Amino acid sequence: MAARDYGQYCGVTRALELVGERWGLLIVRDLLVGPRRYGELAAGLPRIPSNILATRLKELQAAGVIHRLPRSRVIIYELTPYGRELEPVVLALGAWGFKAMGDPRDEQIVTADSMTMALRTAFRSTVAAELPATAYGAQFGPAELLIRVDGPTLDVTRGDGPVDLAFAAGPQIRRVISGELAPERAIEIGVVEVLRGPGALLDRFASTFHLAA
Amino acid sequence: MAARDYGQYCGVTRALELVGERWGLLIVRDLLVGPRRYGELAAGLPRIPSNILATRLKELQAAGVIHRLPRSRVIIYELTPYGRELEPVVLALGAWGFKAMGDPRDEQIVTADSMTMALRTAFRSTVAAELPATAYGAQFGPAELLIRVDGPTLDVTRGDGPVDLAFAAGPQIRRVISGELAPERAIEIGVVEVLRGPGALLDRFASTFHLAA
DNA sequence: CCGCATCCCATGTGATACTG
DNA sequence: CAGTATCACATGGGATGCGG
Numbered sequence: 451m452a453a454r455d456y457g458q459y460c461g462v463t464r465a466l467e468l469v470g471e472r473w474g475l476l477i478v479r480d481l482l483v484g485p486r487r488y489g490e491l492a493a494g495l496p497r498i499p500s501n502i503l504a505t506r507l508k509e510l511q512a513a514g515v516i517h518r519l520p521r522s523r524v525i526i527y528e529l530t531p532y533g534r535e536l537e538p539v540v541l542a543l544g545a546w547g548f549k550a551m552g553d554p555r556d557e558q559i560v561t562a563d564s565m566t567m568a569l570r571t572a573f574r575s576t577v578a579a580e581l582p583a584t585a586y587g588a589q590f591g592p593a594e595l596l597i598r599v600d601g602p603t604l605d606v607t608r609g610d611g612p613v614d615l616a617f618a619a620g621p622q623i624r625r626v627i628s629g630e631l632a633p634e635r636a637i638e639i640g641v642v643e644v645l646r647g648p649g650a651l652l653d654r655f656a657s658t659f660h661l662a663a
Numbered sequence: 664m665a666a667r668d669y670g671q672y673c674g675v676t677r678a679l680e681l682v683g684e685r686w687g688l689l690i691v692r693d694l695l696v697g698p699r700r701y702g703e704l705a706a707g708l709p710r711i712p713s714n715i716l717a718t719r720l721k722e723l724q725a726a727g728v729i730h731r732l733p734r735s736r737v738i739i740y741e742l743t744p745y746g747r748e749l750e751p752v753v754l755a756l757g758a759w760g761f762k763a764m765g766d767p768r769d770e771q772i773v774t775a776d777s778m779t780m781a782l783r784t785a786f787r788s789t790v791a792a793e794l795p796a797t798a799y800g801a802q803f804g805p806a807e808l809l810i811r812v813d814g815p816t817l818d819v820t821r822g823d824g825p826v827d828l829a830f831a832a833g834p835q836i837r838r839v840i841s842g843e844l845a846p847e848r849a850i851e852i853g854v855v856e857v858l859r860g861p862g863a864l865l866d867r868f869a870s871t872f873h874l875a876a
Numbered sequence: 877c878c879g880c881a882t883c884c885c886a887t888g889t890g891a892t893a894c895t896g
Numbered sequence: 897c898a899g900t901a902t903c904a905c906a907t908g909g910g911a912t913g914c915g916g
Contacts, residue, residue, distance in 0.1 A: 454685075454887090454888090454908090456689065456708075456710060457709055457710040457770055457771060457772065458708075458709075458771060458772060458773070458774060458777055459764065459767040459768075459771040459772065459773050459777075459834055460757070460760075460764075460773070460774075460777035460778075460780075460781060461756070461757035461758065461759070461760035461761035461764060461781055461784065462688065462689065462692050462753060462756050462757045462760055462777065462780065463689065463760070463777070464760035464761070464763050464764050465756040465757065465759050465760025465763070466688060466689070466756070466760070467760075468760070468763060470683075470685070470688070471888090472667075472683070472888090472889075475675065475679060475683075476669065476675065476676065476679070479675050487897085487898085488897075488898050488899070489897060489898075492898095495669075495671075496670055496671075497669060497670040497890090498890090499889070499890045499891065499892090500891095500892095500898085500899070500900085501889085501890080501891095501899085501900075501901085501902095502888090502889065502890075503899090504898080504899055504900075505888095505889095507899095513763075514763075524897085524898095525897090525898070525899095532762070532763075535759055535762075536759060538755045538758075538759075539752065539755040539756055539759055540675060542751045542752040542755050543674070543675050543678040543679070543752050544673075544674035544675045544678065545674065545751075546674070546678050546748055546749060546751075546752055547673075547674035547675055547676070547677035547678030547679070547680075547681070548674035548677070549745070549748075550677050550678070550681060550726075550727075550745075551672065551673075551674060551677050554672040555672075557670055558670060558671060558672040559670065559671055559672065560671070560672050560673070561671060561673075564671055564673035564675065564676070565673075567673075567675065568673060568674055571674065621672055667889095667906095667907095684907095685907090685908070686908095700878080700879090701878070701879050701880075702877090702878060702879075705879095710909085710910095711909090712908070712909050712910060712911090713879085713880065713881085713910090713911095714880080714881070714882080714908085714909085714910095715907090715908065715909080716879095716880085717879075717880050717881075720880095737878085738878085738879070877916105878915105878916090879914105879915095879916090880913105880914090880915095880916105881912100881913080881914080881915100882911105882912080882913075882914095883910105883911085883912080883913095884909100884910090884911090884912105885908105885909085885910090886907105886908085886909080886910100887906105887907085887908075887909090888905105888906085888907070888908080889904105889905080889906070889907080890903105890904090890905080890906090891902105891903095891904090891905105892901100892902090892903095893900100893901080893902080893903105894899105894900080894901070894902095895898100895899085895900070895901090896897105896898090896899090896900095
């Protein structure tokens, strides 16, 4: 499968041969959130043709990056331990690309998995450790997430649960994360709509999740 | 140029749209070592077709990742400040791919720039800070490098200069970096040939440059 | 020479349809 | 649901050419 190799003996080229093909790292990104079925992956990557998804899944298995969950009735894909070690790569890419995100175009969507990884990218563990444990219920367009911060650890799931602050946010939430837009102002102009709980907690959210732009 | 976009509003997809095309990150890798001319880039990427190199250079300029060095008689490409911020991405990819590097195939070559970035990836700043300043002259196949370690800083150039230890190493040097092969043993079996200076300094080299496998 | 541009062909990609 | 089959098209690869 590595017929498309780069002809160099180098770690970067090796990595790109394994996961550098189109869509490859996006599949990894979604699997970093958790094991997924074929259909879930397809749903999280709306523009991927089914044949490409099938091909990539096979290549990533051959590369030892993912494997099918054994002794499971249905087919579930999961990262191998080696595949999980791609997290720093995906986070670094996400942080870099964050700075080049303009405003969203109409066709651009937000998925739960991509948003989860974005939150992981922006999470400031050391800052969070100094703050009280907090649970947020956030709706980013169609993606509804339960965000639990407890000391230096972050847990993002799709489940429901008790939250201290529930809010719905438009894509401009990006500017809150980057510090360009103050939380109160974001609420004022409707970028963030508080659904439940004290809006002041959005300050804590902004301290916890931050990425320079 | 971003006609091939992923249809998602996400940092990772944005990054991949800007530098994720084939050869893109390898051009960035080489430019992280220093500004380069078209011909130098082509020489460091032996299999890249000239039309692709030209296309990528234009795309990377449009993306704000590289630019032509201004007021220079000849054309020289250089990373922009934003492009330089890709260093963590390239290093993370290199570290990950390092673990999947088997033994080199015949057609695979080693270039000076890729080796330089590999050394930066493996460099352990905190370990080096505790060791005396050392200069190594290393020949990795066709790539001849002057490696200067001074406290926590690393400087790798192609120039010549006084060195404490000069050696030539085959591709198996990888196993020294990974800790699988002890430095003395590497000298014994000819993986490393000491050209000048005390071979015992190779121990220090192995302590300074290390990547788990 | 150096820095590309052009041509041609092989392969990869994408949309749609279809199957176990 | 989890893929395969098919086909049109875009892109990559390799050789060659060409102007400054």
